[in-house]
Amino acid sequence: MTAETIIQSLASGLLMGLLYGLIAVGLALIFGLMDVVNFAHGEFLMIAMYATFFLFAFFAIDPLLSAPLVAAALFVFGAVVYLLIVRFAVRAKANAGMVQIFSTFGLAIVMRGLAQYFFTPDYRSVTHSWLGGKTVSVAGIFLPVPQLVGALVAIAAFGALYLFINRTDFGRALEATREDAGAVALVGIDKNKVFALGWGLGAALVGLSGAVMAIFFYIYPDVGASFALIAYVTVALGGFGSVFGAFAGGIIVGLVEATTALLLPPSLKAVGIYAVYLLVVFVRPRGLFGSM
Amino acid sequence: MNITRRNVLLGATAAAALGPIAARAQTSEVVIGVIYPFSGASAQMGVDAQKSFETALEVINKNHDFDLPLAKGEGLPGLGGAKVRLVFADHQADPQKGRAETERLITQEKVCAVIGTYQSAVAVTVSQICERYQIPFISADNSSPSLHRRGLKFYFRAAPHDEMFSAAMFNFFDAMKKKGAKIDTLSLFHEDTIFGTDSANTQLKLAADRGYKIATDIKYRSNSPSLSAEVQQLKTANADVLMPSSYTTDGILLVKTMAELGYKPNAIVAQDAGFSEKALYDAVGDKLEGVISRGSFSLDLAAKRPMVGKVNAMFKEKSGKDFNDLTSRQFMGLLVMAEAINRAKSTDGEKIREALVATDIPGEQTIMPWKRVKFDEMGQNNDADPVLLQYIGGKFVTIFPPQAAIAEAVWPMK
Numbered sequence: 001m002t003a004e005t006i007i008q009s010l011a012s013g014l015l016m017g018l019l020y021g022l023i024a025v026g027l028a029l030i031f032g033l034m035d036v037v038n039f040a041h042g043e044f045l046m047i048a049m050y051a052t053f054f055l056f057a058f059f060a061i062d063p064l065l066s067a068p069l070v071a072a073a074l075f076v077f078g079a080v081v082y083l084l085i086v087r088f089a090v091r092a093k094a095n096a097g098m099v100q101i102f103s104t105f106g107l108a109i110v111m112r113g114l115a116q117y118f119f120t121p122d123y124r125s126v127t128h129s130w131l132g133g134k135t136v137s138v139a140g141i142f143l144p145v146p147q148l149v150g151a152l153v154a155i156a157a158f159g160a161l162y163l164f165i166n167r168t169d170f171g172r173a174l175e176a177t178r179e180d181a182g183a184v185a186l187v188g189i190d191k192n193k194v195f196a197l198g199w200g201l202g203a204a205l206v207g208l209s210g211a212v213m214a215i216f217f218y219i220y221p222d223v224g225a226s227f228a229l230i231a232y233v234t235v236a237l238g239g240f241g242s243v244f245g246a247f248a249g250g251i252i253v254g255l256v257e258a259t260t261a262l263l264l265p266p267s268l269k270a271v272g273i274y275a276v277y278l279l280v281v282f283v284r285p286r287g288l289f290g291s292m
Numbered sequence: 293m294n295i296t297r298r299n300v301l302l303g304a305t306a307a308a309a310l311g312p313i314a315a316r317a318q319t320s321e322v323v324i325g326v327i328y329p330f331s332g333a334s335a336q337m338g339v340d341a342q343k344s345f346e347t348a349l350e351v352i353n354k355n356h357d358f359d360l361p362l363a364k365g366e367g368l369p370g371l372g373g374a375k376v377r378l379v380f381a382d383h384q385a386d387p388q389k390g391r392a393e394t395e396r397l398i399t400q401e402k403v404c405a406v407i408g409t410y411q412s413a414v415a416v417t418v419s420q421i422c423e424r425y426q427i428p429f430i431s432a433d434n435s436s437p438s439l440h441r442r443g444l445k446f447y448f449r450a451a452p453h454d455e456m457f458s459a460a461m462f463n464f465f466d467a468m469k470k471k472g473a474k475i476d477t478l479s480l481f482h483e484d485t486i487f488g489t490d491s492a493n494t495q496l497k498l499a500a501d502r503g504y505k506i507a508t509d510i511k512y513r514s515n516s517p518s519l520s521a522e523v524q525q526l527k528t529a530n531a532d533v534l535m536p537s538s539y540t541t542d543g544i545l546l547v548k549t550m551a552e553l554g555y556k557p558n559a560i561v562a563q564d565a566g567f568s569e570k571a572l573y574d575a576v577g578d579k580l581e582g583v584i585s586r587g588s589f590s591l592d593l594a595a596k597r598p599m600v601g602k603v604n605a606m607f608k609e610k611s612g613k614d615f616n617d618l619t620s621r622q623f624m625g626l627l628v629m630a631e632a633i634n635r636a637k638s639t640d641g642e643k644i645r646e647a648l649v650a651t652d653i654p655g656e657q658t659i660m661p662w663k664r665v666k667f668d669e670m671g672q673n674n675d676a677d678p679v680l681l682q683y684i685g686g687k688f689v690t691i692f693p694p695q696a697a698i699a700e701a702v703w704p705m706k
Contacts (some may be wrong), residue, residue: 007527012520020517026309095636113331121335125575133579140337144552216552217517218544218575222333226517251488261521267484267511 001262015147017254021116021247022154023209023227024234025161026202032241033178033198037101040108042224044203047111048074048210049219050119050244056214058125061087063129064140067153071204078203079196081107086199087192088209102238108224116220119194124219132215158247165243173199178241207239230273237277239290248289252276322368322376322633324626325397327390327408327418329380330684333515333541336571337410337618340434343611344619345378345407347534348626351608354375358599359657361631370634378626379403383414390414394421403427404639407625410618412436412486419447425447425541426641428632428648432625433618435564438625439671446641448648448671450628450662452623452678454487454563457586458494461680464501464584464692464701465533475704479531479557481522481546483514483538490564491537494534514542519549527555534559540566547576558704560584563678568617573683580683582705587621587681588660590690592698600659615659623692661696 026105038044048070055066066102085103092099126132134145176184177194186192217223230253238249253273260272280288326345328338350601353375356363367373368431379401383390390409397403398421406422406429409415415434422429423444431439431449436456440449465475480495482488492509494568499506508529512522524545534557543566552554562585566572573580591614594601603623606617615623628651633639636647653665655675663675680692691701 002528002574005524008524009521012518012524012553016518016520116331116335117645121331121339123336123544123569123571123575125544125576127578133548135554137554142553144549147552216548218541220333220541221335226515230517258521265511266522266525267513269516270513 006262008141009262010255011141011143012147012257013258014251015143015151015254016257018151018154018252019147019213019250020227020230020253021250022150022157022212023206024231024238024246024250025158025159026205026209027231027241028238028241028246029161029205030198030244031147031235032179032243033174034090034195034240035241036090037104037232038199038202039101039104039228040081040111040230041206043108043111043115044074044078044206044224044228045210045213045227046115046221046224047077048212048262049117049217049223050115051207052214053124053126054210056129057124063126063211063215064131064149067208070211071207074207074210075200075204077207078229079200081203082196082199083192087195112221112224119219119221125217126214129215144216146212146215152194152207152208153212154247157205161205161243164201170194170197209219229247233273233277236287237280238289242287243291245287245289249287252288303371307616309334310368320372322372322374322639323401323591324376324633325381325394325401325403325406326378327381327383327393327406327414328410328627329414330380332384332386333387334410334539336369336540336569338380339580340611340613340619341410341622342380344607344615344622345380345626346610347603347607348350348623348630349376349378351603351627354395355385358602360599360603361627361653361657362486362634368630368634370637371639372551374599374617376626376630376633383409383411383418385414387395387414387417391417391421394418395425398422399454400426403644404641405430405629405644406549406634407432407622409434412439412490416437416486417474418637419444419626423454424498426645427459428629428641428644430625433488436486437494438486438671444671448628448667450624450665450667450676451576451588451660451672452489452676453672456674456676457563457678458491458498460680460692461495461535461585462504464496464561464680465504466682467692468701468703475504475532475559477505477531477533479526479534480509481505481526481534481536481538482509482511482563483542484511485514488514488537495535507551512542514539516542518546520553522546523549523553523555526550526557527553530555530557532558533561535561535566537563538566540572541565541667543572544575547572547579551576551579553568554661556706560705562586564617570613570616573686577683579684581685582702583683584691584701585617585683585688586678587617587688588662588676589617589677590661590681590688590696591615591698592690593659593661595698597656598657603659611634620659624665627658648651661690678695 055061117251234249238245261269352362374531381393412434435455437455482492560583567585632647636643681688689699
């Protein structure tokens with residue numbers, strides 16, 4: 001094992017980790033806001049990837065340009081999902097937790113089924129884009145441009161989210177609602193609006209990830225599943241509800257995955273992720289940055 | 293009416309007289325179960341397989357002038373012209389779902405034979421259930437060698453298995469070395485289910501027997517979100533030949549990641565699966581000029597056997613795709629099964645099994661480059677000669693063995 005191999009693996013792990021973080025942040029945001037786990041998170045990612053693909057295939061719009069469009073579309077989609085489904089699920093009197101789980105889980109299955117019906121299960125990919133297939137090489141270390149841009153987008157999106165939450169009225173309303181949804185009603189904040197905004201934001205973030213990922217990953221109806229699993233671990237590792245924790249968790253997961261693949265047979269690389277996760281919940285059950 | 297002895301006798305006679313008619317009426321239709329992934333990550337394989345089986349069904353149930361089993365005339369003449377009907381079941385690439393669905397096909401749908409399954413891991417459980425109910429199973433496109441070595445009586449495979457495929461690859465390496473190509477080290481890259489594992493074990497053994505050095509042997513988790521660590525190791529090993537055994541999704545990601553990390557092997561010799569899929573070449577075909585994959589089908593054969601082109605056109609009308617290595621094997625799987633049922637003149641599992649054991653279809657009556665279809669005592673057709681195909685200028689051409697080749701191999705790839 002040469003130094004070059006190690007640095008390359010860590011670099012690849014970091015780039016992938018930033019993307020895992022971006023995917024997980026939306027999940028953490030929604031959970032932090034209203035204690036609901038979006039089990040359709042992977043499917044949100046999937047439709048974002050398809051949206052990017054179709055904008056490319058029919059209108060030749062490069063994923064880099066369509067990313068804001070896709071994020072905006074997912075924002076609307078997320079808000080609509082809240083208003084049409086989740087709003088009613090959280091109101092359930094009996095078995096509220098179960099109703100929430102099954103409503104988003106059911107949504108996931110429906111979305112997957114519809115995608116398979118309308119888009120066929122064939123594997124799609126964005127065959128050529130401005131970034132696709134390009135690689136920069138620094139001292140023998142290869143950094144694929146799509147992932148590099150994906151990482152930059154992730155950092156920028158996280159920065160913007162941070163500013164949004166801390167510097168805007170909407171962001172403050174979001175924070176306030178997550179701290180005490182009952183009390184904000186007293187000061188005239190419409191809880192439903194804030195929740196819808198939260199779902200919109202969470203979906204927009206995963207939409208952004210999907211658009212960036214479409215450049216270098218294949219697209220098919222089940223593509224969300226493996227990323228969603230990693231996103232759940234990432235959120236739990238970083239600390240439930242902590243947006244910063246999710247982002248940091250993503251980076252850790254990416255690095256751990258790369259390191260495990262270097263030390264153990266690559267078929268066991270997921271073992272590293274889950275081992276670290278188990279260790280964290282063992283010594284710090286609320287997650288690294290969790291505040292509950 | 294009083295129930296007298298005479299009436300009972302009359303009734304019995306009538307029933308006995310009606311018997312043969314009833315039996316014939318029962319077999320006006322022969323129901324065969326087809327079990328594939330129709331949802332989940334490999335759903336497209338199932339969708340394509342369905343089109344392939346429907347093409348074979350059309351050959352059997354309608355009148356054609358091809359020299360294929362059951363093509364001439366309608367239905368199965370051995371069963372009074374009975375038509376074949378297919379029942380499709382979805383195993384979602386999950387061996388346990390495969391087990392349950394096979395049980396349902398047999399007990400609820402009353403199928404008299406089963407064909408499947410794409411994933412070898414699922415074929416393991418499906419064939420066990422078939423064995424228990426004494427229903428013949430044809431493994432149309434599973435290539436794991438361990439499948440036919442389990443002493444099952446109702447398991448049959450007309451197509452080659454990975455030892456035959458891999459042996460063809462090593463024969464090819466030997467031949468290329470004689471011509472002066474440098475092939476000393478190999479990198480294996482295989483997924484972690486029975487297909488990849490069996491394939492790698494076979495290749496490891498063949499490499500040891502024939503004096504090739506394994507530079508690295510990477511077993512990876514299928515459907516991983518990232519393969520950069522794996523590709524990094526392949527790049528470090530930098531063997532003369534990269535030998536992947538991957539399904540489509542991983543194949544696409546592998547090739548993309550290789551390009552991103554600047555790894556260009558001298559040659560790729562792939563164990564089919566994803567590397568025979570149109571989706572893979574649509575996605576990353578530009579990076580695969582010169583890739584070699586094993587196969588048991590080549591459209592080249594249409595030049596020698598025009599019916600191959602005709603059947604391919606029938607399939608293309610349904611699916612929008614040419615036959616590939618998988619769909620051609622699926623097509624033949626159903627023909628072989630129907631041909632045996634026809635000879636058995638019965639839908640009884642044991643009788644069909646006996647007919648399968650006696651199968652002897654000459655290669656010219658298939659769409660494959662096989663010598664013939666004849667099963668050994670383990671249900672394996674050892675005369676299913678594999679070929680090696682090279683992807684040149686956007687299509688596959690046969691390069692090996694010499695008697696089937698229509699072009700010289702381009703070596704190294706680029």
